[in-house]
Amino acid sequence: MATMAEVAREAGVSVATVSRLLNQQGTVSPNTAERVYAAIKKLSYEPNLLARNFRKSESRVILILAPNVTNPYYAHILSGIGDAAAGMGYAALIFTTGDDPARERDALEMLKKHRADGAILIASDMGCHWLLEYADRYPIVQCSEYDPEVDIPHVSIDNYQASQESMEFLIALGHRRIAMISAENAYISTRLRVNAYRDTLARHGIAPREDYIAPASHDYSFKSGKLRAKELLGMNPRPTAIFCISDTLALGAITAAKELGLRVPEDVTVVGFDDVEHTTMLHPYITTVAQPCYELGKQSAHLLYARMTQGKEIPRQTILKHQLIVRESSAPPDLLE
Amino acid sequence: MATMAEVAREAGVSVATVSRLLNQQGTVSPNTAERVYAAIKKLSYEPNLLARNFRKSESRVILILAPNVTNPYYAHILSGIGDAAAGMGYAALIFTTGDDPARERDALEMLKKHRADGAILIASDMGCHWLLEYADRYPIVQCSEYDPEVDIPHVSIDNYQASQESMEFLIALGHRRIAMISAENAYISTRLRVNAYRDTLARHGIAPREDYIAPASHDYSFKSGKLRAKELLGMNPRPTAIFCISDTLALGAITAAKELGLRVPEDVTVVGFDDVEHTTMLHPYITTVAQPCYELGKQSAHLLYARMTQGKEIPRQTILKHQLIVRESSAPPDLLE
DNA sequence: ATAGACCATGTAATCGATTACAGTAAACGA
DNA sequence: TCGTTTACTGTAATCGATTACATGGTCTAT
Numbered sequence: 001m002a003t004m005a006e007v008a009r010e011a012g013v014s015v016a017t018v019s020r021l022l023n024q025q026g027t028v029s030p031n032t033a034e035r036v037y038a039a040i041k042k043l044s045y046e047p048n049l050l051a052r053n054f055r056k057s058e059s060r061v062i063l064i065l066a067p068n069v070t071n072p073y074y075a076h077i078l079s080g081i082g083d084a085a086a087g088m089g090y091a092a093l094i095f096t097t098g099d100d101p102a103r104e105r106d107a108l109e110m111l112k113k114h115r116a117d118g119a120i121l122i123a124s125d126m127g128c129h130w131l132l133e134y135a136d137r138y139p140i141v142q143c144s145e146y147d148p149e150v151d152i153p154h155v156s157i158d159n160y161q162a163s164q165e166s167m168e169f170l171i172a173l174g175h176r177r178i179a180m181i182s183a184e185n186a187y188i189s190t191r192l193r194v195n196a197y198r199d200t201l202a203r204h205g206i207a208p209r210e211d212y213i214a215p216a217s218h219d220y221s222f223k224s225g226k227l228r229a230k231e232l233l234g235m236n237p238r239p240t241a242i243f244c245i246s247d248t249l250a251l252g253a254i255t256a257a258k259e260l261g262l263r264v265p266e267d268v269t270v271v272g273f274d275d276v277e278h279t280t281m282l283h284p285y286i287t288t289v290a291q292p293c294y295e296l297g298k299q300s301a302h303l304l305y306a307r308m309t310q311g312k313e314i315p316r317q318t319i320l321k322h323q324l325i326v327r328e329s330s331a332p333p334d335l336l337e
Numbered sequence: 338m339a340t341m342a343e344v345a346r347e348a349g350v351s352v353a354t355v356s357r358l359l360n361q362q363g364t365v366s367p368n369t370a371e372r373v374y375a376a377i378k379k380l381s382y383e384p385n386l387l388a389r390n391f392r393k394s395e396s397r398v399i400l401i402l403a404p405n406v407t408n409p410y411y412a413h414i415l416s417g418i419g420d421a422a423a424g425m426g427y428a429a430l431i432f433t434t435g436d437d438p439a440r441e442r443d444a445l446e447m448l449k450k451h452r453a454d455g456a457i458l459i460a461s462d463m464g465c466h467w468l469l470e471y472a473d474r475y476p477i478v479q480c481s482e483y484d485p486e487v488d489i490p491h492v493s494i495d496n497y498q499a500s501q502e503s504m505e506f507l508i509a510l511g512h513r514r515i516a517m518i519s520a521e522n523a524y525i526s527t528r529l530r531v532n533a534y535r536d537t538l539a540r541h542g543i544a545p546r547e548d549y550i551a552p553a554s555h556d557y558s559f560k561s562g563k564l565r566a567k568e569l570l571g572m573n574p575r576p577t578a579i580f581c582i583s584d585t586l587a588l589g590a591i592t593a594a595k596e597l598g599l600r601v602p603e604d605v606t607v608v609g610f611d612d613v614e615h616t617t618m619l620h621p622y623i624t625t626v627a628q629p630c631y632e633l634g635k636q637s638a639h640l641l642y643a644r645m646t647q648g649k650e651i652p653r654q655t656i657l658k659h660q661l662i663v664r665e666s667s668a669p670p671d672l673l674e
Numbered sequence: 675a676t677a678g679a680c681c682a683t684g685t686a687a688t689c690g691a692t693t694a695c696a697g698t699a700a701a702c703g704a
Numbered sequence: 705t706c707g708t709t710t711a712c713t714g715t716a717a718t719c720g721a722t723t724a725c726a727t728g729g730t731c732t733a734t
Contacts, residue, residue: 001449003690014714019692026693027711046449051690054391055719061430069419070412078406082433091430091452093398096419112338112383115428222618251618258620281559281588282619283595340720351684356722363723364681388720392689 002043010039022047061091062304063119065107067099067219072276073246073293077122077143080297088305090117099185099218101125111138118308120300125186139307141314143300145187153307155300155318159189162289162322163196163243166271169287169324170241171204174332175269178212179232179239181225181249185218193245193273212239216249225252226259233260233268240268240333247272247279250286254329265331275325284328292320339380347376359384398428399641400456402444404436404556409613410583410630414459414480417634425642427454436522436555438462448475455645457637462523476644478651480637482524490644492637492655496526499626499659500533500580503608506624506661507578508541511669512606515549516569516576518562518586522555530582530610549576553586562589563596570597570605577605577670584609584616587623591666602668612662621665629657 008015013032020026021036028036039045053059062085066074078094085092093116095107104124110116111134118139124131126147134140135152146154170178180197183190198208212235214228225244229252232239244250250272254264262268264284272279275290299318306312345352350369357363358373365373376382390396399422403411415431422429430453432444441461447453448471455476461468463484471477472489483491507515517534520527535545549572551565562581566589569576581587587609591601599605601621609616612627636655643649 004692005690015691016693016715017713020713023692026713029712032712046446048690049450049452050387050391050394050396051719052692054387054689054721055691055693057387057719059387069406069415070409072407072409072412075407075409075412078431079433082406082431086432091432091447093428094415094419094431095423095428096416109383110428113386115386222614255619277559278615278618281585281615282592341722342720352721353685353723354683357683360722363683366682369682385720388689389722391691391719392721392723394689 001048002045003048004045007036007039007043007045010043011035057114059115059117060089061093061116062301062308063107063110063116064092064094064122065097065104065119065124066094066122068096069094071220071248072278073274073291074122076276076293077297077300080294080299081120081143081301082297084298084301084305088301090301090305099123099125101128101130105130108134118304120297120304123187126188126191127186139304141300141304141307143296145189147188151316153303153314153316153318155296155303155320156189157291157296157322158319159192160196162273162324163193164200165324166243166273166289167197167200169326170243170269170271170330171200171206173241173269173330175241176206176333177237177239178206178241178243180213181228181232181242181244181253182213182215183218183220183245183249184215190245197243211235216252220246220248222248222252222255225249226256227252229253229256230260233257233262238268241330242268242270244270245273247274247276247286247288250288250329251278254284254286265329266334269330269333271330279325279327287327287330288325290323290325292322295320338385339382341382341384344373344376344380344382347380348372394451396452396454397426398430398453399638399645400444400447400453401429401431401459402434402441402456402461403431403459405433406431408556408585409615410611410628411459413613413630414634414637417631417636418457418480418638419634421635421638421642425638427638427642436460436462438465438467442467445471455641457634457641460524463525463528464523476641478637478641478644480633482526484525488653490640490651490653490655492633492640492657493526494628494633494659495656496529497533499610499661500530501537502661503580503610503626504534504537506663507580507606507608507667508537508543510578510606510667512578513543513670514574514576515543515578515580517550518565518569518579518581518590519550519552520555520557520582520586521552527582534580548572553589557583557585559585559589559592562586563593564589566590566593567597570594570599575605578667579605579607581607582610584611584613584623584625587625587666588615591621591623602666603671606667606670608667616662616664624664624667625662627660627662629659632657 004015004018008018021028082092097103120141122143123145142154182194201208216228217224242253250270253270257264257268272286272288275288279286303314307314341352341355345355358365419429434440457478459480460482479491519531538545553565554561579590587607590607594601609623609625612625616623640651644651
């Protein structure tokens with residue numbers, strides 16, 4: 001592979017001139033430029049990014065940490081980040097952490113080693129104070145999850161407000177015995193959604209029953225949603241609606257209901273969260289709160305970019321709009337029962 | 338950030354000694370080693386990968402090209418590649434091509450620029466002779482899709498055999514009017530599956546009807562699967578079974594059947610392909626051919642690694658095992674109709 | 675006692691770009 | 705006309721690691 005020096009020799013100029021031409025720095029006469037371009041073509045020269053990045057001390061890579069890439073919610077965020085990064089001339093290095101802070105930490109070491117210029121963390125647990133050690137020294141943006149007590153810029157939706165709307169909707173339909181499938185994780189979204197669940201019930205004079213709140217596994221697995229739903233639907237009195245904090249869990253709940261011989265929504269209403277493809281794949285289509293996943297990723301990337309390149313102060317919090325989407329899995333409770 | 342020279346000064350040795358110690362090259366006395374480690378700790382030194390990679394002329398990055406990251410089939414492959422790469426000390430740079438050869442080509446330029454040491458291509462179209470231009474000069478492995486006429490190592494399953502088994506299964510159940518939802522793409526898998534569909538019918542003395550083969554959109558979208566299935570199920574005589582080349586399409590077909598008031602599998606049998614999570618998310622659970630997605634990705638990464646590091650000749654073709662999984666969406670046709 | 679092997683370490687070149695600085699020539703302004 | 709920009713180009717230092725080669729000291733075998 002030809003080097004810049006060879007191109008320079010071929011064109012009869014110095015490397016400085018070639019470099020200036022390629023980087024649009026300084027000036028180069030049209031005549032010389034033409035000769036250089038000819039030489040580049042002749043030798044089919046390609047700049048060596050290893051050398052360039054080393055010299056400029058930048059990697060043009062952004063690190064992305066996600067629990068996994070198979071959950072469609074994360075996949076869409078990754079998609080948004082990836083597209084935005086590509087548009088800005090950055091490459092996205094995706095690391096999966098499996099929700100393990102140790103692996104998260106390992107991956108962040110990449111910043112110290114100059115393998116990446118900045119990082120976007122998707123779904124960090126609460127209580128991530130140790131993150132500040134990195135955030136103070138490197139550009140970092142959190143996407144979707146964050147800790148309100150930790151001062152790192154983040155992009156998310158208003159989980160409390162969204163859950164409240166969902167609950168208000170159920171109550172307005174006439175539901176009183178509303179259960180919830182949450183998750184055994186330390187995400188802020190989970191906490192806010194549970195808070196909103198309790199608060200909204202209370203505000204309507206309905207005493208929240210703790211045994212109506214069933215935590216699914218930390219990764220929102222379909223299987224565990226089904227399991228928890230079966231437990232909930234076996235209780236007496238049986239809840240007439242289940243508020244799930246993810247669509248996968250909602251799908252699990254619907255499957256559970258069907259296996260118990262219950263109809264959705266006639267016998268039990270199920271609502272989800274996120275609005276991933278699953279919601280409209282089989283009937284009943286799922287009522288859910290739509291999150292702008294792709295946009296969350298895109299915004300995160302743009303913020304990080306601003307922080308990395310212009311060293312700009314970026315807003316601590318960016319909240320994008322959610323939307324309650326009513327479909328087939330919700331209906332008024334059957335009051336005759 | 339401290340440099341190796343500073344560490345060397347602090348420890349009272351030369352940079353060569355520090356480097357040797359860190360790379361386990363040559364020998365360093367225990368005494369010296371201790372002093373160096375102390376210096377590293379004191380200065381909290383981290384090697385600069387930009388410098389190291391530049392010097393060694395390797396990026397320790399592998400390029401991954403996929404049409405998108407949201408299709409669960411690709412997501413699982415990516416997962417396998419990512420884990421394997423991390424285990425080998427490589428980082429995975431994921432680029433989405435949207436099935437656009439131009440973007441695929443652009444991404445491959447990264448190899449020339451030394452941004453990556455090798456590449457794994459997921460789902461390249463047939464007729465990708467131009468790929469040889471890169472494959473001849475850089476380590477490249479294709480995963481899942483490939484072109485038998487293009488000599489690039491690839492990892493896949495036996496699509497023909499798998500489809501044949503699926504068809505034999507349907508015929509053994511008693512189905513004669515079997516339709517197929519394929520796709521409008523140029524993948525080898527699509528071609529082999531269609532071929533196996535035709536051949537197997539013919540071998541059983543059933544004349545394939547061309548209008549029973551409906552191509553869905555190139556990305557196997559749920560929506561287009563539903564659309565095609567509605568057309569097929571509206572035909573006279575109506576097919577009693579539909580062989581779909583992806584689970585998403587199968588899900589679309591099941592939804593279509595339900596919307597038409599048909600029961601699955603009593604009125605129509607639907608079988609899928611891939612075995613992604615969707616298959617067991619709602620009843621009827623889908624009968625399908627399982628592909629070892631994660632393993633496909635992992636193997637691809639290992640092959641690429643062998644090729645990159647030992648320059649070894651690697652096998653041109655690696656075929657992993659598939660498995661027909663019979664679930665609820667298939668049953669003998671109702672012969673009373 | 676001495677050659678040869680081996681160990682521990684240092685010196686300095688090297689990878690391929692970017693860029694500060696300097697120099698020359700032409701253009702310009704008064 | 706002379707000083708001063710301005711346009712264009714070249715020289716060489718530089719980024720931070722790796723590594724070929726050289727050096728001096730120890731140990732071993734004859």
